Amino acid sequence: MVYDLIILGGGPAGYLAGERAAHEGMKVLLIEERFIGGVCLNEGCIPSKAYLYAAKLKDGAAHGEKYGVIAKETRLDHAVVNSRKDKVVKVLTGGVRSTLKGLGVEIIEAHGEIAGKSAEGYEVLAAGEKYQGKNLLISTGSTAAMPPIPGLKEQFEAGFILTNREILDLKEIPGELAVIGGGVIGLEMASYFHSAGSKVTVIEMLRQVGGPIDPDIAALLKKNYEKKGVTFKMGCKVTRIEAGRVIYEENGAEQSAPADKVLLSIGRVARTRDLGLEKIGVLTEHAGVVTDEKMKTNIPGVYAAGDVNGKSMLAHTAYREAEVAVNIIAGKKDKMSYAAIPGVIYTNPEVAGVGETEQTAKDKGMDVTVKTISMRYAGRYIAENEGGDGIIKIIVDNKWDRLIGVHMIANYASELIWGADALVGTSMTIEQIKKIVFPHPTVSEIIREAVFQL
Ligand code: NAI
Numbered sequence: 001m002v003y004d005l006i007i008l009g010g011g012p013a014g015y016l017a018g019e020r021a022a023h024e025g026m027k028v029l030l031i032e033e034r035f036i037g038g039v040c041l042n043e044g045c046i047p048s049k050a051y052l053y054a055a056k057l058k059d060g061a062a063h064g065e066k067y068g069v070i071a072k073e074t075r076l077d078h079a080v081v082n083s084r085k086d087k088v089v090k091v092l093t094g095g096v097r098s099t100l101k102g103l104g105v106e107i108i109e110a111h112g113e114i115a116g117k118s119a120e121g122y123e124v125l126a127a128g129e130k131y132q133g134k135n136l137l138i139s140t141g142s143t144a145a146m147p148p149i150p151g152l153k154e155q156f157e158a159g160f161i162l163t164n165r166e167i168l169d170l171k172e173i174p175g176e177l178a179v180i181g182g183g184v185i186g187l188e189m190a191s192y193f194h195s196a197g198s199k200v201t202v203i204e205m206l207r208q209v210g211g212p213i214d215p216d217i218a219a220l221l222k223k224n225y226e227k228k229g230v231t232f233k234m235g236c237k238v239t240r241i242e243a244g245r246v247i248y249e250e251n252g253a254e255q256s257a258p259a260d261k262v263l264l265s266i267g268r269v270a271r272t273r274d275l276g277l278e279k280i281g282v283l284t285e286h287a288g289v290v291t292d293e294k295m296k297t298n299i300p301g302v303y304a305a306g307d308v309n310g311k312s313m314l315a316h317t318a319y320r321e322a323e324v325a326v327n328i329i330a331g332k333k334d335k336m337s338y339a340a341i342p343g344v345i346y347t348n349p350e351v352a353g354v355g356e357t358e359q360t361a362k363d364k365g366m367d368v369t370v371k372t373i374s375m376r377y378a379g380r381y382i383a384e385n386e387g388g389d390g391i392i393k394i395i396v397d398n399k400w401d402r403l404i405g406v407h408m409i410a411n412y413a414s415e416l417i418w419g420a421d422a423l424v425g426t427s428m429t430i431e432q433i434k435k436i437v438f439p440h441p442t443v444s445e446i447i448r449e450a451v452f453q454l
Helices: 012-023 038-043 045-062 078-102 152-157 184-195 215-228 315-329 358-363 379-384 413-425 430-434 445-452
Strands: 002-008 028-032 106-109 112-117 122-126 129-138 142-144 176-180 199-204 231-234 237-242 245-250 253-258 261-264 268-270 302-304 343-345 351-355 368-374 391-397 402-409
Touching: 002 012, 002 112, 002 122, 002 315, 012 028, 012 038, 012 078, 012 129, 012 315, 028 122, 038 045, 038 078, 045 078, 045 184, 078 106, 129 315, 152 237, 152 261, 176 184, 176 253, 184 199, 184 215, 184 261, 184 343, 215 231, 215 351, 215 391, 215 402, 302 315, 343 413, 351 413, 358 368, 358 391, 358 402, 368 445, 379 445, 391 445, 402 413, 402 430, 402 445, 413 445, 430 445
Parallel strands: 002 028, 002 129, 028 106, 129 302, 176 199, 176 261, 199 231
Antiparallel strands: 112 122, 122 129, 142 268, 237 245, 245 253, 343 351, 351 402, 368 391, 391 402
16 A cells, blocks of 8 residues: 555644645555654643643632632642643544544554655555555654753653653642743743742743743743742753752852752754654754755655744644645645744733744844833723733834734733734735724734724
8 A cells, every 4th residue: 555645743743734635635644653642732732731721720719809709728739630631631632533533544653764765655664564655744743852961861860850741740749840941831831830839940041031032021921920939040051950959050150949840941852863864865954854835855755844844843833834735745836934923822921922023023124113002901901900011012014014023911812812913924004904893892902902002
């Protein structure tokens, strides 16, 4: 049997590619060595959202007096949170599996490796068998970066250091949790474990949290978490790990943070090893498998989508890249655009942004107008956020009078960013946006308000 498409890796890129390819009438084989659903469904996006929702409910009740809600005792029962998290994961991964099976996608749960090329197509080995595919999609994702910090490997093996995988399996809430890296994973996990009762210290090498997000929003996010009681060590580089403590450098002096557990969240690396890529000459560079805007690699018929190409390590990017790859295989016209990919941090308050930031627009030499307003212009925000200090920042390209960036810190930001994404992605003009009727009262009205305040 020669498959039209063999997919290596069943995360968001792989499973969606399987679905879309089956819809196109292709005969598809999907090979997954761990769990269908990948990091996102099993040990990333989805389980962390189950954690964060529980934390939000608990924190809402604990600080409910100002809303007239009196709760005698508020605490997170981590065992219950964990079992609900497992249930959520099971429902979703089960759904993906049955959708794929329903569409006739064959699934092999084993390690897959490219063996070479024959007249029929590419040969892939899995579970002792050889399979042939006319096309290949590499969607093997990424793993947590493990830099050569002295003591890190030993302490990871000893269970003191955790990555996104192990932290979602902790049975007990650590008394003290040190988080190395104040990026997306670090902040989301700091948020949950703080709410669950850990004393949390975030050690971040840069001067701002949240990576490349808008600096004003990053500062507000940090301020909100400092107010809750999370400690931040900014501009601090971790130099060594010992049992029970993380040693870091602060202004040239050695300091240490005691901890019961340590989360390592300093980025991810593309998973390109042990795939046999070299057998057919697929080009890789430091970031991952090299792809073009059609998700093609340098080898005809071989595509790569998702974290493995290192372009934008987000599940929603992976979905779209997978669709582009399948469309190209199916002979349709399509190409990937990275111009309007939303980024979200599911903290409380949430952070979401899309398009250019003030800085990236200026770096590109664009003539822009930047307008920042308080979220308090939205009635629903005031009704639901006593003392809230959220903001929205919009970036307008003066040359074309178009919205090119929207950045927010406020609850619901994660759910309303897709709308901003549509405005930015379709290059709507400010005059066109002004004519959109937004539902009232919603936090989304803040976009309309910001546009009218330009
Ligand atoms: P990240 O790239 O978001 O953040 C890593 C942070 O670690 C950076 O701020 C960096 O300056 C810092 N850092 C690096 N080396 C350090 C050192 N030696 N000492 C102290 N700090 C150091 O990476 P993260 O949080 O691990 O997330 C990985 C990937 O997962 C990202 O690509 C992210 O997009 C994705 N993800 C997305 C989520 C979302 O969309 N909400 C949630 C979780 C993860």
